Amino acid sequence: MTKSLTEEHPDLAVVEGRATSVAHLFVDRVAKTPTREAYRYPVGEQWKSITWSEVDRRARDMAAGLVALGVAPEDRVAVASSTRLEWALADLAVMLCGAATTTIYPSTTADEVLFITSDSGSVVVFAENDEQVAKLRGGRDVIPNVTKVVLFDGDGDGDWVVGLAELERAGAAYLAEHGTIIEERIAGLTPDSLATLIYTSGTTGRPKGVRLPHDAWTYEAAAVDSVRILTEDDLQYLWLPLAHVFGKVLLTLPLQIGFPTAIDGRVDKIVENLPIVRPTWMGAAPRIFEKVYGRITMMMAGEGGVKAKLFDWASGNARKVAAAQAAGHSVSPLLAAQHAIGDKLVVHKIRARFGDRVRFFISGSAALNQDVARWFDAMGMPILEGYGLTETSAASCVNRPDANVVGTVGWPVPGTQVKIADDGEVLIKGPGVMQGYRGLDDVTAETLVDGWFHTGDIGEVLPTGHLRLTDRKKDLFKTSNGKYVAPSLIEATFKGICPFASQFVVEGDGRKFVSALITLDEEAVTEWAATHGMQGADYRTIVTSDAVRELVQGYVDELNLGLNRWEQIKKFIILPRDLTVEDGEITPSLKLKRPVVIRKFKDELDGLYD
Known part of the structure; x- marks a missing residue:
């Protein structure tokens, strides 16, 4: 094996002196900059701000509310929601009460929500809205450990579901009688205590629950901080799914460094929000x-x-x-x-x-x-x-x-x-x-x-x-001519060449040549069609037309000029629809589920080799 990169770069030493837990990290941040802006979040057409001390008050009330519901140290508490302020508050509350967060994408199917909730042993679930509650309610017999569901949007049902405001009121009342409970829970945390259970996307089979301790997150925050690419004067725009590990680490960095975060998970609002928020960086x-x-x-x-x-x-x-x-x-x-x-x-x-300002x-x-x-x-x-x-x-x-x-x-x-x-x-x-x-x-x-x-x-x-x-490693394939092909690199290259591309899936495992499945960006190709004699035509009609076929062929030809002969795309199919999260073809973090797509369109691909 080669030498490790750390050995080749001695300055990359282990980051020492990091916080004991995410909860400790948060408490330290509040103490250092209580009046500085922590989050900026949309309310209607406006943006509002909340300081670190205000976040502390709400998170403590929510944490105490969880304790009052019977949540014990390292119990799992799930969050099924899009990216929003309440997600961040819920996660902090879980940390403060010594429990562990189980993350669930809002787009996850009911069957998989029940599997994750059951497999994780979650005892409470934060649910964004009635749609998420319905997924849980439909299989309540499968998740007997879930004692309560806390609803972000709306009121409780007087039984199994409680509203977020109700949880906070209950927490405030609990704190009035047990004033040191949060400090006691934080004191019980160690670097090895479980902080997060994130289920992999499951490109094949059931997702696997990845156990991440507090030390993993405090390390990541301290390590990125030590690189000195971010300061407390930066402003992050955060839209990534917080159920994804990338989004989750972006929640931890502000606790270490102290910069504010504008948080809004609505992907369709990114372009509109950026000139308003004016962030200095974004993941x-x-x-x-x-x-x-x-x-x-x-x-x-x-x-x-x-x-x-x-x-x-x-x-x-x-x-x-x-x-x-x-x-x-x-x-x-x-x-x-x-x-x-x-x-x-x-x-x-x-x-x-x-x-x-980026x-x-x-x-x-x-x-x-x-x-x-x-x-x-x-x-x-x-x-x-x-x-x-x-x-x-x-x-x-x-x-x-x-x-x-x-x-x-x-x-x-x-x-x-x-x-x-x-x-x-x-x-x-x-x-x-x-x-x-x-x-x-x-x-x-x-x-x-x-x-x-x-x-x-x-x-x-x-x-x-x-x-x-x-x-x-598992995506590399060999054609019947014995030549290896790395599909991801070819796919990424095509997306830079073709401004209309949405997805580009390269196939050729065991076959005599390489082919591709192509989907097009609806907005881009519809605008093009309007100026090429197809104004008003629906998406399916546009992408299956001879004109678009000819358009895409030109970009495929350009791609092939930079590929080895055995890598070149000899034939391709333009699918009549884009790949979607809902159909299980891409993950919520927009990563291609290659085996699923290849299997789903096997007949169409086979037809290219007849």
């Missing part, structure tokens, strides 16, 4: 960046004439400047002057769409297209791609603003070791690695060996120490 999945890139470049191309030429000229100069700076080269006076003019006329308007984005969850990354860098909003898994508490590696190598996931965060096995698999060791899978000791033993977590990802270490990922 996101690649699909968000791909959509923005495709939307803006297509819109400018559609303008035609002088505007399109000016955009191309300004963007081209910006790319040259960004490339020179990334390589450590000086920028010529002429290029610098041209870039300054282009920035004033064009590029600053693009930054304004994001609030004009210092960087952080991308995770899936591979980011390099062309998209370079474009954002040129626009003055670099994307720092990172890497981690649910089993490693999200942030194992991340690029740095002053050492951002596009196409890599950066250096390990301080205290995490990464090495490459003989077969190319990435192995991770450190405080962020899980305790194991709940109730699955055999599976834990297979993936966690001598403290090293076997990620299932294939990667390599560059001379600079940056980690570059190739593909998922």
